[in-house]
Amino acid sequence: MSMLLYLIRVDERTLHSCLEDSSHLEAMLDREELHDRMIDVDKDWDGILFLLTGSSIAGCTDHPMSRIFFSGQAVDERQDFGYGPAHYLRPQQVAELHTTLATIEAQSLQARFSPALMTEEEVYPGWDSGDEADGLIEAFTDVQRFYANAARRGEAIISLLV
Numbered sequence: 767m768s769m770l771l772y773l774i775r776v777d778e779r780t781l782h783s784c785l786e787d788s789s790h791l792e793a794m795l796d797r798e799e800l801h802d803r804m805i806d807v808d809k810d811w812d813g814i815l816f817l818l819t820g821s822s823i824a825g826c827t828d829h830p831m832s833r834i835f836f837s838g839q840a841v842d843e844r845q846d847f848g849y850g851p852a853h854y855l856r857p858q859q860v861a862e863l864h865t866t867l868a869t870i871e872a873q874s875l876q877a878r879f880s881p882a883l884m885t886e887e888e889v890y891p892g893w894d895s896g897d898e899a900d901g902l903i904e905a906f907t908d909v910q911r912f913y914a915n916a917a918r919r920g921e922a923i924i925s926l927l928v
Contacts, residue, residue, distance in 0.1 A: 788842035
């Protein structure tokens with residue numbers, strides 16, 4: 767079974783509504799218009815974390831950059847989307863992470879791509895060759911853009927690992 771990560775941009779009022787009643791998040795996921803406010807990071811999330819932190823999610827939970835996907839703030843601890851609860855970042859937290867992400871050049875991450883080390887660190891989903899680096903760098907750039915858009919709009923971000 768695959769572990770796919772989704773990021774969703776929401777306004778602060780919507781975030782507050784979801785925090786008060788997490789069933790609002792489930793209902794929101796069924797709406798078609800949500801797709802314009804969402805990015806599918808697919809299975810690249812752990813590879814991106816490795817490039818940013820030097821470790822898989824298992825070893826980087828205390829690293830500030832792990833917050834781009836796993837903030838440590840659960841919408842509802844009891845709500846499970848397949849691999850745990852949804853996480854969220856408030857608009858100010860999004861802006862702070864965007865400031866850091868904006869300083870990272872994709873080319874600098876290219877040098878950190880190492881299939882052998884990623885396999886040793888058990889980075890999901892498994893990395894066999896250097897041919898996968900371009901797709902991972904592109905996925906990182908998409909996440910950078912997503913954060914820039916959310917920060918510019920003063921939005922919160924909800925992340926789901928399904």
